[in-house]
Amino acid sequence: MNQLFAIQRELDERILKEHNLNRGEIHAEKMLALLVEIGELANETRCFKYWSKKPASDRDVIAEEYVDGLHFILSLGLDGGWEEVPEAGGNPGAGVTEQFHRVYETALSLKETFSKEYFLDLFEAYITLGYKLGFSKEDMEAAYLQKNEANHQRQEEGY
Secondary structure (H helix, E strand, O other): OOHHHHHHHHHHHHHHHHOOOOHHHHHHHHHHHHHHHHHHHHHHHOOOOOOOOOOOOOHHHHHHHHHHHHHHHHHHHHHHOOOOOOOOOOOOOOOHHHHHHHHHHHHHHHHHOOOHHHHHHHHHHHHHHHHHOOOOHHHHHHHHHHHHHHHHHHHHOOO
16 A cells, blocks of 8 residues: 555646645645545445435445545645555444544544644554445555546546
């Protein structure tokens, strides 16, 4: 998964150049984008919708939403100069909903204190969430590469 940082750097640099931005001036927007993507992922899993009988979205839809968040996490790591992938851990007994809470908590901690420690906490919580959603590391990487290609295509189309 370490090679994803280099791939993310290429996308980030393209976006920054095409939109005449620098990393430092979009930090707040990037953090909010991550929080939105986490919510979109939760919405597709429907894990919190105790009032509904409708099933979760298809696995490929959930994978695409998952890697949207992964793009922002990798980008935040690049912002901080941290290109390290932690091992998944966390509470093996926690359910998906509880893991979403953990991801939100760690994301907000990183927002408040932008440090390597909080970045690694967030990344670990997110990888653990991916496992709890039924994805292997290989699944995560393959979905990331597919979405990254789509993101480059979007830039070509003026998305």
